[in-house]
Amino acid sequence: MKIAIISDTHIHKHGDKLQTLIKNRLSSVDLIIHAGDYTDIRALTLLQKTQKFLGVWGNNDKTSIRELTKEKEILKVENYKIGIYHGHGMRSTTIDNAYYAFSDDEVDIIIYGHSHQPSITTKKKVLMLNPGSPTSKRKERWYSYIILEICQNNIFASLHFYE
Numbered sequence: 001m002k003i004a005i006i007s008d009t010h011i012h013k014h015g016d017k018l019q020t021l022i023k024n025r026l027s028s029v030d031l032i033i034h035a036g037d038y039t040d041i042r043a044l045t046l047l048q049k050t051q052k053f054l055g056v057w058g059n060n061d062k063t064s065i066r067e068l069t070k071e072k073e074i075l076k077v078e079n080y081k082i083g084i085y086h087g088h089g090m091r092s093t094t095i096d097n098a099y100y101a102f103s104d105d106e107v108d109i110i111i112y113g114h115s116h117q118p119s120i121t122t123k124k125k126v127l128m129l130n131p132g133s134p135t136s137k138r139k140e141r142w143y144s145y146i147i148l149e150i151c152q153n154n155i156f157a158s159l160h161f162y163e
Contacts, residue, residue: 001077002028005146007035007113008058008133011043017135018043021145022050029147035113035131036086038065058086058114072101077150083107087114087130099123118144120157129157
C-alpha cells in the first residue's frame with residue numbers, strides 16, 4: 001500500500017497549492033493521511049473527494065472540522081498499526097506529545113504534524129513520521145510531504161521536498 005502523508009495545510013493561506021499537490025503528486029497513492037490543521041473546511045472537503053482519505057483534527061481546526069474527524073486514529077495496514085495524531089499538547093516537544101498520545105496502544109508507526117518540520121525518526125522502537133507541510137512551510141526552506149509504502153514485512157518511508 002502506498003500512502004501519502006501530509007499535515008498543516010492551513011488552506012486559508014494556500015488553497016490552490018493543496019489542490020495542485022493532490023492532482024500532480026498524490027494521484028497514484030492508495031491513501032492520503034492528513035495529520036491535522038486544515039484550518040478551513042474546504043481543505044477537508046477537497047481531501048474527502050479523493051475517496052481515499054483519513055485524517056485527524058489539529059489544534060487550529062474549528063468545530064466544523066472537529067465534528068467530521070477524530071482527535072486520534074489507529075489504522076491497520078498489513079501487519080502494522082499506525083497511530084495518527086496532530087502533535088499538540090503539554091509535553092516538552094511535539095514528538096513527545098505524539099508518542100504519548102498512543103502510550104496505551106501498541107502502534108508500530110506514529111504520524112503527526114504540528115511543528116511544520118519534516119522528520120523521519122524512531123522513538124522507543126516506534127517509527128515517527130512528521131511530513132512537515134505541503135502548503136505552509138514557515139521557517140523551512142521547502143514544502144514537504146512523506147510517501148509511506150507498506151508491504152507485508154517491509155516499510156519504506158521517504159520525505160519529498162519541493163518549492
